Amino acid sequence: MKRSLKAIPLLLVVMMFAVLASACGNNSGGSGSKVDVGIVLPTKDEPRWVQDEQRFTDALKDTKYSSEILFSQGSSAKEKENVEALIAKDIKVLIICPQDGDAAAAAAEAAKKAGIQVISYDRLITNTDAVNYYVSFDSIAVGKAQAQYLVDHAKGSGQPLYLYAGAASDNNAFLFFQGAWSVLQPKIADGTFTIANSSEAVALKDTAELTREQESKIISQVTTNWDPNEAKNKAQTHLTAAAADQKGDVVILAPNDGTARSIADVFASDTAITSFVVSGQDAEKASVQYIIDGKQSMTVFKDVRNLVKDSISMAVSILDGKTPETTGINNNGKLDVPTKQTDVQVVDKDNVKAALVDSGYYEAKEFTGL
Secondary structure (H helix, E strand, C coil): CHHHHHHHHHHHHHHHHHHHHHHHHCCCCCCCCCCCEEEEECCCCCHHHHHHHHHHHHHHCCCCCCEEEEECCCCHHHHHHHHHHHHCCCCCEEEECCCCCCCCHHHHHHHHHCCCEEEEECCCCCCCCCCCEEEEECHHHHHHHHHHHHHHCCCCCCEEEEECECCCCCHHHHHHHHHHHHHHHHHHHCCCEEECCCHHHHHCCCCCCCCHHHHHHHHHHHECCCCHHHHHHHHHHHHHHCCHHHCEEEEEECCCHHHHHHHHHHHHCCCCEEEEEECCECCCHHHHHHHHCCCCCEEEECCHHHHHHHHHHHHHHHHCCCCCCCCEEEECCCCEEEEEEECCEEEECCCHHHHHHCCCCCCHHHCCCC
């Protein structure tokens, strides 16, 4: 009987140690389920965002802070759920690339209410005062670079110009188009280019600076929604309806690499298209191969490594109680958001190796014909 009574305290001690060991086994960084930096990205269905996931993970390895990365899979509702899940983990900083700039305002406001600093990543969250910082590339400069490439490779006068844009729900799509229009419009006005696929753009061809509403009319007509399949269908529809003088040697403003490849494939399959110059952006691996093969003309290289580093540097500054470095402001419709911008670079067949392989962004073995 005495042995049994002595065994009870020992058994309790063993059980307590077991509970503590179990708790430690689920603990990351000694803070249980708590996370310092929450990161929400748009989708796992595009290479860019999957690459970003790894870059964020790598960038945070050298810090003392923990993170969790969630994907919204193209749904603003899922995005809001992700943010709420991260708020429950007591995050101090939220880095979010919104699926829809306006819709993401609710998620940002929920984070602000919880005392969380919000960094809008790559795309700006709009019409809310709940955004503390914005980290992005100069989107207007991207559009200008795309358009300037088309201008630099124009042939003669009256050359057909096909316009395509990103999603009307994405503020960046407007900024890209704004930049592109500022370069293209003078060349439309002087007869270098003739708009082939947008009656709204034709109606505004003499307007140098478009209002948001005017831009919206054009973008709504030529949007791809960043969807390669939608871009393909739209391009097929446009070429089917195009007159003979809207073919031949053409130039194409495509908003990003995914849509550029789909649009390029459609134009390449039309025997009445003699040649085409098509823009892109993001330096996606598939588009780099297209550029090497002469199927896509150019891409705007936005070194996401730098964008991720800027975002993490900003988050760490906030967590360390410091004021992050910024280079300007962007108005989101509600307030001027302090912004850190990263430079961009035009890449075509002439400099693709130097820009993307020699810089260590990709490896030469990932491509053929380089």
